[in-house]
Amino acid sequence: MRKIFQEDLQNVGDLLVEISQYVTTAMTDARQAFETADVQLAEEVIAADRRIDAMQTDIDERAIDLLALQGPVATDLRTVVGALRMSASLERMGDLARHIAQLVRLRYPDQVTPEPLRATFQKMAQHAIDISERLTELLRTRDIALVAQITALNEQINELHASVFAALADHDWAANAATTADCTLASRYFERFGDHGVSVAAKVHYLVTGEWDSRGSEGEARSAISPVE
Amino acid sequence: MRKIFQEDLQNVGDLLVEISQYVTTAMTDARQAFETADVQLAEEVIAADRRIDAMQTDIDERAIDLLALQGPVATDLRTVVGALRMSASLERMGDLARHIAQLVRLRYPDQVTPEPLRATFQKMAQHAIDISERLTELLRTRDIALVAQITALNEQINELHASVFAALADHDWAANAATTADCTLASRYFERFGDHGVSVAAKVHYLVTGEWDSRGSEGEARSAISPVE
Numbered sequence: 536m537r538k539i540f541q542e543d544l545q546n547v548g549d550l551l552v553e554i555s556q557y558v559t560t561a562m563t564d565a566r567q568a569f570e571t572a573d574v575q576l577a578e579e580v581i582a583a584d585r586r587i588d589a590m591q592t593d594i595d596e597r598a599i600d601l602l603a604l605q606g607p608v609a610t611d612l613r614t615v616v617g618a619l620r621m622s623a624s625l626e627r628m629g630d631l632a633r634h635i636a637q638l639v640r641l642r643y644p645d646q647v648t649p650e651p652l653r654a655t656f657q658k659m660a661q662h663a664i665d666i667s668e669r670l671t672e673l674l675r676t677r678d679i680a681l682v683a684q685i686t687a688l689n690e691q692i693n694e695l696h697a698s699v700f701a702a703l704a705d706h707d708w709a710a711n712a713a714t715t716a717d718c719t720l721a722s723r724y725f726e727r728f729g730d731h732g733v734s735v736a737a738k739v740h741y742l743v744t745g746e747w748d749s750r751g752s753e754g755e756a757r758s759a760i761s762p763v764e
Numbered sequence: 765m766r767k768i769f770q771e772d773l774q775n776v777g778d779l780l781v782e783i784s785q786y787v788t789t790a791m792t793d794a795r796q797a798f799e800t801a802d803v804q805l806a807e808e809v810i811a812a813d814r815r816i817d818a819m820q821t822d823i824d825e826r827a828i829d830l831l832a833l834q835g836p837v838a839t840d841l842r843t844v845v846g847a848l849r850m851s852a853s854l855e856r857m858g859d860l861a862r863h864i865a866q867l868v869r870l871r872y873p874d875q876v877t878p879e880p881l882r883a884t885f886q887k888m889a890q891h892a893i894d895i896s897e898r899l900t901e902l903l904r905t906r907d908i909a910l911v912a913q914i915t916a917l918n919e920q921i922n923e924l925h926a927s928v929f930a931a932l933a934d935h936d937w938a939a940n941a942a943t944t945a946d947c948t949l950a951s952r953y954f955e956r957f958g959d960h961g962v963s964v965a966a967k968v969h970y971l972v973t974g975e976w977d978s979r980g981s982e983g984e985a986r987s988a989i990s991p992v993e
Binding site: 612613616623708716720 | 929
């Protein structure tokens with residue numbers, strides 16, 4: 536019974552690694568589509584999100600089966616409940632990559648962002664991909680040194696997010712209102728993607744150490760981020 | 765054992781009703797602050813969000829204790845796992861009310877939205893409050909007739925959300941970029957608040973009937989909403 540439980544738990548863990556890999560692919564492709572106004576790639580990201588949604592359902596069903604059939608307690612129980620929460624965050628990260636792709640589709644053949652902000656968005660997108668890659672590695676290896684890296688990358692996204700709002704408020708900002716709205720949303724999507732990455736990383740940290748990482752734990756709840764503060 | 769379990773489960777259910785009431789208060793106050801540029805009330809909403817966060821932690825700890833000590837299966841297990849998910853959505857709804865209040869604080873003494881969009885935002889806010897009130901009633905009574913009402917209110921919010929973007933893209937739109945960004949975010953917050961309300965309602969529907977409500981279940985995942993489509 537115990538051995539079966541550990542195998543099932545390992546399977547759930549493997550699926551979390553896998554969904555995180557799909558999220559990385561989604562954000563990598565969304566970034567590529569975003570920077571090159573590649574509507575075909577954007578459509579692929581949008582279509583592929585269904586697979587991420589299905590994976591979340593699969594992980595959750597397996598986790599609930601584990602609870603029903605094995606009745607885990609203590610650390611094992613926290614691990615299963617943690618998997619339910621992490622799958623929700625990872626699914627949401629997939630949605631946010633999809634939202635980026637949907638902006639690309641909406642504005643095609645134009646680019647979503649105007650030239651003055653493109654370098655900023657390139658950095659945000661790269662940090663988002665870096666977070667996603669490190670998250671996969673963290674889920675695979677449980678090397679909690681990666682948690683601090685993920686938190687630091689998210690702080691850089693938050694700074695870039697603030698700089699987008701500073702640019703919009705500047706007298707030099709010349710884009711029209713629709714573009715302003717697009718930039719606002721795109722920046723928000725990257726920022727939320729990073730928050731969810733930190734939230735998953737904090738949960739792994741907790742499961743490994745039994746302690747919350749006070750820098751990044753609970754994502755937005757503890758860091759009290761307002762998107763425009 | 766069985767009797768204690770049902771009492772504990774009822775306690776978790778009562779706490780979900782209570783957190784939903786706090787969310788309603790948060791959104792009601794955030795709306796009032798938003799419409800009148802009342803920075804003091806906005807500060808109260810921001811401060812009160814800590815209580816909602818603490819309630820979520822409390823609900824989750826009780827739910828995990830239930831899993832550990834009682835090892836529920838079948839419908840009872842789904843109810844406990846459902847409580848974990850609903851508490852996460854309700855906590856997030858509290859965050860979104862706080863974000864509205866943070867916009868009020870940021871722009872004080874100005875109003876966040878310009879005159880031409882105020883009627884639209886008043887309707888969005890009212891629908892958000894209506895969703896929250898019906899959600900409390902749904903959690904209390906399990907009267908699943910409320911699910912359709914919540915879904916319909918959310919559809920109205922989605923239409924108003926789309927109309928905000930249409931207004932921004934109109935030639936008559938004369939507000940500056942910072943105001944455009946604020947309107948974009950505020951509209952997005954109301955829209956997400958409604959999505960989370962539908963998501964909680966769909967979970968109650970599932971727990972009561974064993975079937976997903978195909979109109980509104982899984983929130984964004986199944987309705988495939990893009991914020992600007």
